[in-house]
Amino acid sequence: MADHDDEAPATGSAVEKSEPQKISAGTAVIPTDPFENPGEPPHRLRITDKDPAEEKKAARQVSTLFFLSIIFSCLAVAAYIAFPIKEGDTGSIRLNNLFLGLGIALGLLSIGIGAVHWSKTLMPAQEITEMRHLTKGSDATRAKAAEVFELGNKESGFGRRSLIRNSLIGAMVAFVLPGVVIFRDLGPKVDPNVVLRHTLWKKGMHLTIDPTGTRIKASDVTLGSAFHVIPESLLKSDDLLEEKAKAAVLLMRLNPDDLHEPKGRENWQYNGIVAYSKICTHVGCPVALYEQQTHHLLCPCHQSTFDVTENCKVIFGPASRPLPQLPITVDADGYLVAQSDFHEPVGPSFWERDR
Template identity: 45%
Template sequence: MTTEIERTGDPIADPGLAPHQYRPQDVDGNQERRTERQIAGMFGVATLLLIGFCVAYFTIDSDVRVFAFGDPNSGDAFGGWSAQNFTFGTTLGGALLLIGIGIIQWAKKLMGDHEMVEMRHPARSSDEDRSAVMADINAGVQESGIGRRPLIRNSLLGAVGAMGLPAIVMLRDLGPLPHSQDETVWKKGMRVVNDVSGAPIKPADLEVGQLVNAEPAIFFETDDEGHPVIHGHDLLAAKAKAAVIVVRMRPEDITPKKGRENWGVEGILCYSKICTHVGCPISLWEQQTHHLLCPCHQSTFDLADNGKVIFGPAYRPLPQLPLAVDGEGYLVAVSDFPEIVAPSYPELARDQEKLNEKFGGEA
């Protein structure tokens, strides 16, 4: 059966559309201006919320919790939510919500409102249709009123522009810059303790061939109120760089580099637990060969020969921590690591030169 369109090439004269209903904003200038101010207000509040996101990033400590049990400002609080994450969610989410609602209200109440009837056409439009589309786009721009409504336009541009602020601020969370990792929490006289119990270690506690995972004693220390000296995010960051392994070998099996003859105690040596390839934690210990194997990419270090790389992709020796014994007979650090504890990166040579100057020569 032939349709009316196929027979005449024209659409049906009256497709049955209801009469056009004008919006209050179309007939009432006061209502139009009131709606415009409401939309601009949403964009303005969104801008303030995005600025609040950036302020919260720098002013709220990542360890503070809300709706938590215990002191929300201490590392002992548990349960509840991270105050920083809660603020991030409310400010950024609220800003996105207000911008979205404002744009929808703008389109529904202020932009051009009329029915359009469009004939179907082949997949490729004719040049005339393309010109007509561009004319429609230009007409849409005119009907949106973006040129004659500077209050809405400028407030929207301000809110959308402020969206870049959280993105820039959050770039800091990609991690510390390589040259900020030159030092760890190890200091002269700091005790070496078991990483589980926190018990200090004496030379007599170790047997030949034994390996112990250890940490600096400061991780287990508390202040006058009983709170950990280092806790929360700072504790995790410090542990990532300061973790060590302590091994005991026969002194005659050790061949120390010049200047390292007194870095051990009765055959006990201390090395970083962080692989110099990509930073994996390592503690796979071969007692007979004195080799330490990284489980990630099989880099192998000879701990009897200054942590030298003997196999695998790592090309820097394992950093060694010089040891001594304090007045009570416990193992302590003589200083921080003279070498950089971190995965390898391009700036490493420059930063190692700075450490060499600090420790008075090549480490």
């Protein structure tokens, strides 16, 4: 037993000398000997790098894809016109969406495939390694960045390959045409000044609660209260949402002594009850926040603020003009009614108007 114990250290030392030194890290054993950096793998030339004819062929293919994108974008516009949406006809909606979507999708797909094919076959494919470093906005850094962009232009051939460049520019220009046509068609078919100048309000039209359509008695409007109001005929309108977007009104009751009506509008309110358009004159958001103590109306979108005591003039925010006022009175039964329509166009001020 003694002889066996004496030989154990000798055996262990022999093993330690014959193996590389190791550091134990938990259950893993990590060798400390340095290893050699293998470097970049050998660069393999593409067929377009070897054969000029293949390079020209690839350039033609890229340009063809860009030209196809132009054709598909134009076809999308043509399909939008050739297959109009007819009211009540779901088949026309399906056809319009089908061919319009196919044209736009194929136009974008052609640009994407062309760009990928360009980078895969014609742009430089040499592998490089760059060390990470901190960037600073110095003059030298900006000059280097400009140099990199110039180098990228030369390597990509964007400035040299006029056929690819021009076809890509044409494809990008044509690709936005369907969007321009679609968004233009969403606009009003007539002069916005005419559309926004007239609403459903007219003489004798009852003010009703939104959305129930319940008529409002003047005696029910208490001091400091506010009502969201629509014209009584709105619920029977075929264009409910479009008309509501113009005719929505906010009704409030203040102390008559707090109101400072301009000349000619003294009779547009009834015993301190006033009605103003709910559509903000900035970009058309609903003005629905009423501060009872300050008598301010606040638009939640961009914080335009209107003073009800001063004919809803703008006291803060980007809105450029007061909210239009709806002249009101009461009928024989004490219900609130409109004296007329608004005397000026409602809605955002960016519409062109004949003032």
